[in-house]
Amino acid sequence: MNRRSSNRMEPSHIPTTPSQAPTAAGLEPFEHVVAEHGRTVLRVCRAILGPHEAEDAWSETFLAALRAYPELDPSTNVQAWLVTIAKRKAIDQRRAAARNPVPVNSLPDQPGGAGIPDSPDGQLWKAVGALPRKQREAIAYHYLAGMPYIEVAGLLGNSESAARRAAADGMKNLRSSYQGARDDE
Template identity: 60%
Template structure:
């Protein structure tokens, strides 16, 4: 089996061309090249002696370059101004002012429970921990809050304050 340094000498330019083809010229391609050879160095002792070294290295390089592309896609894009309009889906641009008002009119305990469980996706136990309450109390407050929001839409979107008037569940958190 060839020494690893010989593989770098023989196939390094090809591996760099693959990285540059996927990522373009620049430091990302060079980083992917380095990562590819680091990964290859770790796996080289287990590689069969009759393996196609160039194809093996190119495959590793291509995967490392794709990893960089995926990492780039997860980087937030800075923007000058954020949209101000509320949304029923949590996405800017969809006006649903009535729903926002209905949620805002819920009693605090219900609003917190609905937000933590339904909007943030937290289990009731975690929501209870955050609010200093019990799991059952958060479950009850969330259910009551959702019932009021459903009633709001069933009644033809009456004024949010009429539907979300305080009731016995206001003191549900202990």
């Protein structure tokens, strides 16, 4: 220890943060966006694309969101913004898959009817995949992301009542395929 001495009066450290500037942009750290909405966006991607392709769409969605984030108006509904990006990424992925078909995600054949599903949700996911696109998306946006039908309609490009009907029809279709999954519980 080689402490030097001084006669000068001096203050202590004054604990402050390095900068007291207000949060000018008003945007929270992107980490919070991922923590808050990551699971919801994954659900939406799974419902639109299926469990296997969903992860790539999720990654693309959040990377695009991170890129654009500093310019985002802080008053934006972040979840709706993310879902919009996810829809676009899912469409891109579908188009790419259509151009370059690769048989990676074909589900194994299962005996229909009373057969035991290969996984607890296997039958259900298969049923979701078999829905018409608008029904599938309406369920994803309304039931899984919790968006009101007026916003669902904006994403589907139809009316609020058509969006409501698409979700109801989709659920009706899933109910009829649901027996196997319920028996498995």
